[in-house]
Amino acid sequence: MNVLMDYVEQAGVLVLDGAMGTQLFARGLASGGSPEEWNLTQPERVQDVHRAYVEAGSQIILTNSFGGTRYRLKLHNLQERVVELNRAAAQNACAAAAASDHRVLVAGSMGPTGELLIPMGTMSYEECRAAFAEQARGLVEGGVDILWIETMSDLNEVKAAIEGAREASAEIPICATMSFDTHGRSMMGVTGEQLAQELAGLGLTAIGANCGNNLPDTEAALAAMHTAAPDMVLIAKANAGMPRFEGSKLAYDGTPQVMGAYADRVHRNGVQLIGGCCGSGPEHIHMMRQVLSGEVPVPQVSIAAPAEAAATPAPVRNRERRLRRG
């Protein structure tokens, strides 16, 4: 039993937070700037985002460290400050959690490196694992309760991240989610079923789906995971629809009502960790928390039915080789 399982069993369902990036933009982060650097240069603004989610009802908040591996930080010439920035990210979230009047767990966000593993790209599995281990070390030093691998596309990168996370701490609960944004699969073609089959045995506390480009595909992937690994705690942290510009501002289709109705539906389908991703702010999270706790009725909005889950393995190629290679 770990701290996350304990909280899940006690509460039944836990509400996560929403987007971090858009909230930082709203507080003055320049387009193209490094969100992770703000953990040290603008800690009060990062904490302000965490506080807003805690006040909205989040029971688990994610650190501002999505792009916190050295591969991503290199972009801002911050690759030598991985541990320092991740530690600060953890401390900022922990400060907001400690100030809360309800129990809040802090999860250390670990996003993709952005690199491709060999043979598709040039990153070795070992380099990948080491990069995640380095990030996880900073997060653990900063005091996170959970390590949270998210928005992944490649199963091997997830496995490297799990190994790296485990290296940083032998006991810490680890969760992993992938983004199902391409014909109901991850960009690399992974289905929800494959995720569950390949990761369920690796000592994770929860698995699930985040981001994605529509609610129905994310929901379908979750249903497939539930079938493949019925005992696994599931996570849904979906985008509030797709981004669009309203004047010079980025806005999303998904209203708090839509996300509230969505939260209710995925919960009834067995998901116990529920939050938002791109486009969800504190007002979405607040609505989701109120709906899940029964304080407000489920909003009567129409949301698209879950899509058909993508089949494992991939669809049959449309060509049979006529000329066989020896």
Next chain:
Amino acid sequence: MSEAEEIVLSELTLEDLYELMKEDLYDGLAAEIVEEVNEALSRGQTPYEVLTYGLVGGMEIVGNDFRDGILFVPEVLMAAKAMKAGMFILRPLLAETGAQKIGSMVIGTIKGDIHDIGKNLVAMMMEGAGFEVFDLGINNSAEAYLEAIAQHNPDILGMSALLTTTMPYMKVVIDTLKEKGIRQDLIVLVGGAPLNEAFAEAIEADAYCRDAAVAVETAKKFMQIRKGVQI
């Protein structure tokens, strides 16, 4: 599976040789593509013919299956690698023979974003379709795009973003082009997972391209209009 029979390239008809190239490209077999390109050239095929009937023909099938959710990024990347191996032989020959270029493109991933998988696919497919492509790589500021535009004078500017946090910067680049008075000289194409048509319209790009195959089709269409007007 039974022992596959050995293929002897020199014994294949030209038609079968091109068929084999398409199949090997589909399966991402780079070494085999190199052999077949050399074989076709040794039979007196022009570099342009090899490019068109072999590589471009093959990548079109890959592009269609990618669009239809039959192939995913790993398979397409391996096919693109095989295409690159073939292009490595053909590119100098094409330059020598002065093969007609359809147009030119400066392409790059936007500032703050390091994702270049989709961008690389677009660059590869555009080159395969006969465009001259200048790839600026990742993390490009408005200044970097402006510099490349001044240097290469392209017909098309392509921008890519994978993150919702970086995509707004595309608007910064387009606004900068307007300030400099060169927006109307360029066809601006944008793409990336979180984008859509409405977004492209809002930032005043010329078009959103959902994937690499669509990017090529769109670029060709715009070039026709552009050349039609210019002539």
